[in-house]
Amino acid sequence: xxxxxxxxxxxxxxxxxxxxxxxxVQGLMVSEVKGYGRQSGHTEIYRGAEYVxxxxxxIKIEIAAPDGSVDKIVETIASTARTGKIGDxxxxxxxxxxxxxxxxxxRGEDAL
Numbered sequence: 001x002x003x004x005x006x007x008x009x010x011x012x013x014x015x016x017x018x019x020x021x022x023x024x025v026q027g028l029m030v031s032e033v034k035g036y037g038r039q040s041g042h043t044e045i046y047r048g049a050e051y052v053x054x055x056x057x058x059i060k061i062e063i064a065a066p067d068g069s070v071d072k073i074v075e076t077i078a079s080t081a082r083t084g085k086i087g088d089x090x091x092x093x094x095x096x097x098x099x100x101x102x103x104x105x106x107r108g109e110d111a112l
Contacts, residue, residue: 003094006092013059013061030060
């Protein structure tokens, strides 16, 4: 099993969710986060005053997935979230040691 963590632009969330549902992803977690990468924030003008935004708002999507579906999920997120502009985001894939469904005590891939 793998844990897929994707950080994307907020306005792409619904499009990514629909694409993931279309390939059979049954569950995911979404969090509003702030951060920066190579862009190191940016400057904006508000009421005539320029100020620096150090942390850019993003959406973090987390998906626990069986090993066999990871590549399709990653490709779906990447192609759907891509705008071609700086700040499109990142996708991380990590090993997931254990999953437990609290209600039934199912474990491993059965719990997904």
